[in-house]
Amino acid sequence: MMLIPTHHFRDIERKPEYLQPEKCIPPPHTSPVGTMWFIRDGCGIACAIVTWFLVLYAEFVVLFVMLIPSRDYVYSIINGIVFNLLAFLALASHCRAMLTDPGAVPKGNATKEFIESLQLKPGQVVYKCPKCCSIKPDRAHHCSVCKRCIRKMDHHCPWVNNCVGENNQKYFVLFTMYIALISLHALIMVGFHFLHCFEEDWTKCSSFSPPTTVILLILLCFEGLLFLIFTSVMFGTQVHSICTDETGIERLKRKNQPREHTGSWESVKETFGGDFSPNWFNPFSGPCHPEPLRDGDWVRQVTLSDTDNMETMTESEEGKDKDSVEVIDE
Numbered sequence: 001m002m003l004i005p006t007h008h009f010r011d012i013e014r015k016p017e018y019l020q021p022e023k024c025i026p027p028p029h030t031s032p033v034g035t036m037w038f039i040r041d042g043c044g045i046a047c048a049i050v051t052w053f054l055v056l057y058a059e060f061v062v063l064f065v066m067l068i069p070s071r072d073y074v075y076s077i078i079n080g081i082v083f084n085l086l087a088f089l090a091l092a093s094h095c096r097a098m099l100t101d102p103g104a105v106p107k108g109n110a111t112k113e114f115i116e117s118l119q120l121k122p123g124q125v126v127y128k129c130p131k132c133c134s135i136k137p138d139r140a141h142h143c144s145v146c147k148r149c150i151r152k153m154d155h156h157c158p159w160v161n162n163c164v165g166e167n168n169q170k171y172f173v174l175f176t177m178y179i180a181l182i183s184l185h186a187l188i189m190v191g192f193h194f195l196h197c198f199e200e201d202w203t204k205c206s207s208f209s210p211p212t213t214v215i216l217l218i219l220l221c222f223e224g225l226l227f228l229i230f231t232s233v234m235f236g237t238q239v240h241s242i243c244t245d246e247t248g249i250e251r252l253k254r255k256n257q258p259r260e261h262t263g264s265w266e267s268v269k270e271t272f273g274g275d276f277s278p279n280w281f282n283p284f285s286g287p288c289h290p291e292p293l294r295d296g297d298w299v300r301q302v303t304l305s306d307t308d309n310m311e312t313m314t315e316s317e318e319g320k321d322k323d324s325v326e327v328i329d330e
Ligand SMILES: [Zn+2]
Pocket: 129, 130, 131, 132, 133, 134, 141, 142, 143, 147, 148, 149
């Protein structure tokens, strides 16, 4: 933690060395644009596999225990199409959320040349992430799992084995929405199936033995309820974050202080990809791509009184988010 008392401003004038850029060696292989993004985290990969397994389990029970043995063909075909379509969209959203770069800041760009090229003016500061050696633009946070700074990072989700940030929040929201919908749909079908089978002979109700059928259906019920609750809460929180334009991390950091960002329809449109259209629900259509970072985006303006506040802020956050700050006051 490097704190700059206000009276020390002069001491650090014209010293890009203050951020120790010599310790920032750009990664040897800068990955070319378009390389697939995938986080190699054992826990995340396991959670992502479990997610797929649970969706495929629901598919199996819905198709082979409930719909195919049913003699009501219209009911089976309509529900089969709806369930499979929603499950396909859920898994497609999951893949897109997992394999999309959430908005990673270039690694190791906190070099002396880069800081000097920004030509900081009086009262301007840059924040350097000491963990990945990058200059953090506003609203970027470091993720210890991805080992990168992520723009507008909301949280790291092990279920999609990725951070939820500026570029993949749409896919994450769609993923939670489609999982909630298939859970609800499966629960309704299980309900109908139980009602129907209590009236009829159980042996005609399913191609499996009655005890196996009941166990498979109860497990599906349990899974459906759990995921319906979990994903609806997540979906609600995410929609609230997008509408108020405040990420989960910013909400946690703000505590009881007044809000910095005010929500706008523009930020909702940016997240979902333009004016309201069916594409908002399409995991194959992306969000509005943010403008590439310009020089001004790396630099943050502070006033002297702000700097006092900033010091207290970084002090209180010691150990949590070790931002280094360089202040140039000429
Ligand atoms: Zn970082």
